[in-house]
Amino acid sequence: MSKKDDILKAAITLFADRGFQDASMTEVAKMSGVSGATVFYHFKSKEALFLIALETVKDGIIQEFDQYLSEHDFESGLELAEGIISFYLYLAGTMEEWFLLLHSHYPYKLALVNEECRSHLEKIYNSLVDIFERAVALGREDGSISAGDSRKTALVIFSMVDGVVRFKIYNLYDTGALFNELINSCRKILKYKM
Amino acid sequence: MSKKDDILKAAITLFADRGFQDASMTEVAKMSGVSGATVFYHFKSKEALFLIALETVKDGIIQEFDQYLSEHDFESGLELAEGIISFYLYLAGTMEEWFLLLHSHYPYKLALVNEECRSHLEKIYNSLVDIFERAVALGREDGSISAGDSRKTALVIFSMVDGVVRFKIYNLYDTGALFNELINSCRKILKYKM
DNA sequence: AAAAACTGACTGACCAATCAGTAGAGGTGG
DNA sequence: CCACCTCTACTGATTGGTCAGTCAGTTTTT
The missing domain is CATH 1.10.10.60 (Homeodomain-like)
Known part of the structure; x- marks a missing residue:
């Protein structure tokens, strides 16, 4: 290297x-x-190094998800959604650095004045939410999911999972103990209609 | 002053x-x-000032929730849970500073070596999760909620709401647009049994 | 030999914390 | 009433240290 x-x-x-x-x-x-x-x-500068670090994390996350999705088959949209959640928690455990960087305040402050930074962050979040949204849309087609608006549902599920990840990396609660509860909650949100 | x-x-x-x-x-x-x-x-030092700032935020959050709960009546545990979520989002909008401080990395790093800091953070999170847990327990008694483990359910709901708040204060997504979806998801988690 | 990779020594800016000292309010004795 | 004292609040100047970034020059690679 x-x-x-x-x-x-x-x-x-x-x-x-x-x-x-x-x-x-x-x-x-x-x-x-x-x-x-x-x-x-x-x-060339500390900020430039940070931006490349963020870009590396972005590429890493996207590549890991691409690989996970290409290596696994899912019976239904709901199962796909559950797979994504599991893999997100798994990745947050093995690649904790990436998520610590992504949960720090600095990139979001920089994004307000730096277009490249904003672009990296948008790419990361759009990619992740897109993956959830595709699962929801797929599940609505195959009947395993009956939630309303795909995008909004995907966003709420993502914020729930990301919230649990934050608790984990900040040493507030153990993700392992919440895993089953998280999957259950996700199923309820996706399966039922109000 | x-x-x-x-x-x-x-x-x-x-x-x-x-x-x-x-x-x-x-x-x-x-x-x-x-x-x-x-x-x-x-x-006496920058760290001491930070700790008092954190303590002030802690007292502010707890006092605001006490006041909200004492000034409102709720028909059921489920309604109480929804009220808490609404108020949490409202407070994150009006007192954004508090939640920015609470979402920054530093206090959690300091908590690893400073007992006072750890105590403040624990107090804040325990108070908030306790409030959710009481709503869940109440709802199970009055029949409006049929979720399983009160504590774990409260934790997942809290992480979902806090996740949405994080998106808001980091300028990623607008909380307003997600409010209805959030309340709906919360209802599904609480009302149904897998 | 030319280009690329690398380094030690340095600079100016900034920062947390200190310290010696000033200003003023309030109390006390004469 | 005043002279003196004490305590709290506050400040300007300074210090030792750290940091991002530069530059002239050396080593390594091609």
């Missing part, structure tokens, strides 16, 4: 662990075994 | 807006119209 990759990997870890402001470029350099100046040779 | 209160108020705004590390004591001083040294006269 090239030194540039080492730096990027260290940056993701540190930005996730400490947040943008509290992660110093000196630390990134130390963690990746290069001198401070080398970091600036490969990345 | 005393200068100490001015400082605390400015600190809450700045910590919420920029996070702990990016909010400087000089800025807090400037915003509250005192000299830099005065901030340290009233609060």
Whole structure:
């Protein structure tokens, strides 16, 4: 692996662990075994490094979901939705860094003034909500789901799952203990009609 | 209002807006119209100021919910649950600062090494989940709710609502557009039995 | 030899925290 | 009434340290 990759990997870890402001470029350099100046040779500024870190996380998340969906078959839209939730929780466990970065405040503040940042965030959330929405739409066709508006239902389910992930990565509650309850709640939202 | 209160108020705004590390004591001083040294006269360190800001938010949230619950009557446990959700979203709109502070990474990192911080966070979340849990338990008694485990159901509902609040304060999606969907989803989770 | 990768030493800006000292309110003795 | 004292609130100036970013020059690769 090239030194540039080492730096990027260290940056993701540190930005996730400490947040943008509290992660110093000196630390990134130390963690990746290069001198401070080398970091600036490969990345023109701290903000630029953060944006590339965010882009890497974006690509990682999207690629992982693509792979998961291509490797599994689902009997119904409802089963697909449950699979996505399970995989989201699994990924948040194995790739905790990605979700810590995604739950930190900085990218959302930067997105207000930086179009590239906004674009990365939109891509991530749109991709994830799209996946849920496709499951809902599919389930409505095959009869396994009877919820109303696909997009809004997908958004609420996503915010529920992401809320549980947040509790997990901030050490508030254990996701494992809530997994069954989460899947059950999701089924109820999707199966029933008010 | 005393200068100490001015400082605390400015600190809450700045910590919420920029996070702990990016909010400087000089800025807090400037915003509250005192000299830099005065901030340290009233609060012994930046961390101590943050802890008091968090405590103030804790007291504010708990007091607001106490008042809301004492001023309203509810026909059933289900109606109470819906009222709590509505009020949570309302409060996140009017007191956005509180929820920004509560969604920032720093307090959860500090909680790992600082007991006082951990205690504040636990108090906030336990109070909120308790309120939901009481609604679920009440609804099971009066027949308006048929969900399983009260605590776990309360946790999932809370994480769903808090997830939507996060989308709102991070400018990802508009809470208003999701309100009806959220209430509907909550009803489904609470009313039906798998 | 030329280009790319890399580094040590440095700079200016900023920041948390300190400290010596000022201003004024309130109390006390003469 | 005043002279003196004390305590709280407050401040300007300073300090030691950290940080992002630069640059001139060295090493490695092609």
